[in-house]
Amino acid sequence: MKRELMKFLVFAAAILTAPMFLKGGYIVNVLVFVGIYTILAVALNLLLGLAGQISLGQAAFFGLGAYISGVLTATHAVNPWLAMVIAVIAVGVIAFVLGFPILKLKGHYLAMATLGMGIIVYIIFNETVDITGGPSGLPGIPNLSIGGIVFNTDMKNYYLVWSFVIVTILLSVNLSQSRIGRALRAIHDSEVAARILGVNVRLLKVQVFTISGIFSALAGSLYAHTVQFISPASFGFNVSIELLTMVIIGGLGSIYGSFLGAAILTLLPELFRTFQDYDIVVYGIVLIVMTMFMPGGLVRGVPLLARFLLAKLKSGLPSAKSV
């Protein structure tokens, strides 16, 4: 238990002090997005890595959170914090209600159903032009503010978003180590065994689906208020795939791994501008290669690889006898 606490404190400390070393600038802006995607990746990881339920429609909850927040604040001048609470609760209810029928499905069928759900929501965003502004998007979303402080700079948004990220990670880590987390992992390993031990598998799946939806909606709301403009293109099928890739890279079931995956997939395109056009190809290759050769993701794979290489090195070095 102590080790987990240390890990968390180191992580939190690093996050909170990082901007001081970066002295503002474009990178801070990118890091705000890393934060938002980290929340999304963690949300997916709880569902996929922990409970073993495939969802290819996470972008739908992300988008719903963003649009509910956006429309309430931009069009109806609702207080942004209130709008966020409404968005999160509304999406939570939707996820809970949809969860019951959808999570009866497993494997491929569940993947397809969530994919279909995601695309339907995307089409709704595009078609309900009167409410969402359609493909041209919804502009004029106000920033969040507390007291006199308006979150309108990269630096302020960094701290705003990452505070939420830290809380999300803390809650998720706690959950995954608890009785609930064990039950979810049990469902992942053997659903029938979990059932005969009395675990209410059906309800638990829906509950984790709902939590995942709530976190995703939170990310959506934050996204809307930091970028101040949203359009359906940010919430399409491609985003769901990117999230999947992030979780795979980081390692299924590893909460910190999701952060790593989100960071890599958000920073890399920025660092290598030419990467832009190749990104889809790279995601495809990464998904295939990582799933085939490094199923534990980087979080588990890199230490293993390091140990393997070190062992190779040691056996390669001349011993005293062979001279």
Add this chain to the structure above:
Amino acid sequence: MEPIEQLLQYTLSGLSTGAIYALIGLGFAIIYNSTSIINFAQGEFVMLGGMLTLFFHVTLGLSLPLAVVLAIVVATAVGALFERLAISPLKDAEPIILVIITIGGSILIRGVAMLLWGKDTHALPMFSGNEPIILMGAAIMPQNIWIFGITLIIITANRIFFHHSISGKAMRACSFNRIASSLVGIDVKRMILFSFVISSAMGAAAGIIIAPLTMTSYDVGVMLGLKGFCAAIIGGMSTGMGTVAGGLLVGVLESLGAGLISSGYKDAIAFIILLIILLIRPQGLFGKGEAERV
């Protein structure tokens, strides 16, 4: 146009796209029946069919028939390569792994297509001219006739293959019982490769015949693939008439919905049908027991 004629128009064009969905759906069913895998990349072979034909015919200047043949050959080769490199090594893995691998494959193929051919949409020339034929007040393009005809030929060829040829019967045996099949000497691995080959060829053919009507670009595969999957689900993953009926049903409902209700939500119709079927009757309308196998 009279309402009846309008209805006829929508139904006819719906049957046409439905035929395409049927072909794609059969591709899903064939692979699923021999491997229990849902090949998420199926739609990409449809895309490759159209895009490759475009490349061979327009960019390289080859004649249309030759371009079509080459496109199918190349698409099939990609399918075989995918099976050998990414599927075969992992056939015993959990479903999640296979889902992710096939998703990865689909993205990869799409990404390469985008790099090679850009993001623009292109039109493939119609096989036999642009003059619509008037049938009982409804206009039908010659291309639609090509679609019906070729689909019929492919489905019939499929049936003959699976029921009357040794290889075909061997594949059906594998889908019923893999262990027993290998015990009687059927090379199961080869049959699985074969199923990928057939599915990618059919997918490519579907992509080629629809391309003149609906334009083609690097990302048409996603939607078409999903709608084809919908057809297969309605058909209960049957490699026969069930899936064909499923495809036609989706096509017609989609066309009627777009025409009568709203064209913006056209794509959503197929997915709503998909969700309803998956949630209420996942074994399909023409469920396993009832569907015949081709």
Add this chain to the structure above:
Amino acid sequence: MLKIESITKIFGGLTALEDVSFSVAAGEITGIIGPNGAGKTTLFNIVTGIYHPTSGKVYYDGKDVTGFPPEKLARRGLVRTFQGIELFGQMTVLENVMVGLHTRSQSGIISSALKLPAHLREERHIRERAISWLEFAGIAELAHMKAANLPFGKGRLLEIARAMAVEPKIILLDEPAAGLNSRETSDLALLIERIKSSGVTVALVEHDMELVMGICSRVVVLNLGCKLAEGTARQIQEDENVITAYLGEG
């Protein structure tokens, strides 16, 4: 404790069970034997809610529980183990047993996510109980090993420890001795006796005759989906029909 009444199960064209009735008395060890294909595991699956019977009823603790899902039965104290052990492979041995204590704990999502004091107290308690169940089954030294890496015999014991952690009134063991050598089988017999002494009723499906005759007070014999005989171990051994079923005519 457990009463099976006229259970019939038909799968498509195959009649797996036909009009099977018998009782399992509380506090005893009852064995269910029969040649392969007799329908023993199907019967277990029906009793534990994994299949629905085509007709007939299951009574547990006096109440009709026919068709109740496994999780509901577990909460009422009816658990089972599987023929091919179903462990949570990616979790440690200790964690496997801790999942067994799921129904004996309440910490919900909010309490767990926030690590409230009540949750922490309960976690400590779950851990202690789990360790004592590992000791009960004799595998406490393997607590932190990944379950998937366990040798088969130990995996069996883990599955039993995990099921016992539910604190059931009755435990159904599906071929617990399958794949065990004779030393492991005698350890298993001792464990089952310990379970009985703790007041839990045991019903087991088994092929190992020595084990069955050694520890079961009552034995039910199934053959081809029908109940062939029922009685004490001695009576069964001397029953003509049973001998014929196992050894064939003549």
